[in-house]
Amino acid sequence: MTTAIDFRRDSQLLKAAPGMYRHKGDAFPGLYLNVGKRRSTWYLKARVNGKTKSVKLGVFPIMTAAQALKQASKETAHHGNETTAAIRKVSDAWREYVADALANERASEKHLTDMERKLERYASDILDKSPTQVSLLDVRRCLNAIPSVSTRHHVKAGINNAYSMLDIPTPIQRGKIKLKQVGSRDTFWKVLCDSDETIDRRDWSPMWEAIMAVKNPLRRIAWVVMLFTGIRADDVRSLRWDQVDLQRKTIRLPKLKNGEDRTLPICETVVRALLSIRGGGSEQVFPASSQTGYLDHLDVLRHPAIIRDSGRTDKNGEPIMEGAPVLRQHDARHHFTSACGPARIPSYAVAFLRGDITSKDTDDDMAMHYQEDLAIEDLVADIENVILLRIKQTPDFELELSD
Incomplete structure (x- = not known):
């Protein structure tokens, strides 16, 4: 049996004996409060599409009657459409x-x-x-x-x-959640150099040492390709061998944001790096057992010899020291771009080589129109030389997949 009480008076709700209650009046249609020995629970009971439904809304007093009514309106809208009602999660x-x-x-x-x-x-x-x-x-x-x-x-x-597929509004209310603009972060290397005047920001050997310290050869080579091409991490990690032509020294990026394919020249370092992992038998350049079939997010690289305070403490309250972070995925694009400056690469050619889609089609058109005059393969070699000077060595990729 259901008893009618005033849902607007919390004192009545808190003192209610175990049982099922509805509101005395029509201000809270379909809303019921089930009072148990240990807790009280709000329910919506209504006929939807010819069927009576009972939906749990929340626990009183954590959820007030007004909040329960608001939740009930969302449930009614969601379950009122037979198609969207099948969407449970x-x-x-x-x-x-x-x-x-x-x-x-x-x-x-x-x-x-x-x-x-x-x-x-x-x-x-x-x-x-x-x-x-x-x-x-x-x-x-x-x-x-x-x-x-x-x-x-x-x-x-x-x-x-x-x-967007539902009849109820998204919980992300306009103006309620504001995120920083993408690209506002400094690279880890810049942060480290700014904090220590003894570090030469043009000496990239610590970054290279962190890359070479990666034990998994596939992840190691993925970092090499990102640094020497400036291509987005997602595009590198998802590369297939049918996109790579090691004889012509090119990588093809299919279906960019403008719907077009783009074939990019790659330098000798990238060719040798990819040759070192060729022959694994997979369609993917960087295969993995994940759902996508290729490598997941590459973790931040730290340099074990550059020790910094992590900002965390151990169980004794002592500061935890760890290798300083020197490289994240997106940082590789920044470093590639910074190498383009000393190599005197035109900005539109930089955008083309990185696989960027600019707001103006003219950048791509200029790169394609002047490709012969620019000798883009030579530009790639010039960028490679700058990077090699900064990492202070010529890489040797005698790597085995069994590493």
Whole structure:
């Protein structure tokens, strides 16, 4: 039996005996409070599509009657559509978005796979929740825990994309979550050099030593390719051998953001690095057993001989010292670009070689129009020479996959 009481008076709710209660009046339609011996729970009971549904909303007094009513309106909107009602988790909505985006060619499979990987890594708790149960606070905590600014933007966009398939609004309210602009961070190497005047910022040998210290040969060579080409980390890690022509010394990047392919020349160092891992039998240059089939995010590289305070303490309160971070994935693009300056590479050629899509089509057109006069292969060699001077050695890639 259901008893009618005033949901607007918390004192009545707190003193209510065990049982089921509804509001005395019509201010809280479909809202019920189940009072138990240990806790009280809000429920929505309503007829949706000809069927009576009972949906758990939250626990009183953590959730007030007003909050429960607001939650009930979201549940009603969600379950009122037979199609969206089948979506029980945010992950279901994301899969609907992926299928729709692929069917309508609004995003590439590679882009969607990368975004899904980031969602699964950083927003798994949100993916496992019902779309109606995700709050702005859930999203804020999720995004603030992501160290990479660009990844925060990708995860935020992924969550919004999932909610675009539903009849309820996204929990990311406009203006409530503001993220730093992508590209606002200094490289780890600049931060380190700014903090220590004894370090020569043009001496990249510590960065190179950190790369060569990577035990996994595939990850090691991925870093080499990123540094000597300036290509985005995602494009490098997802490379297939059918994109690489080691005889012609080129890498082809398919389906850039403008929908076009681009074939880029690569230097001798990259050719020799790739030859050292050729013959593994995989279609992927950097294969892995992950869902994507290629290497996941490459971890930040630290130099073991440059020791710095980590900012953390051990169980005894003593500061934890560790190798200073010297290189992250996106930093490699910055360092490649900085090597283009001494090599006197025109800005439009730099954008072309990095695989950038600029706001003006003229940059790509200029690079293609003047390709013969520029002798882009020679430009790549000039950039390579600058990098070799800075790492202070000519790399030797006699590596084995069994390392």
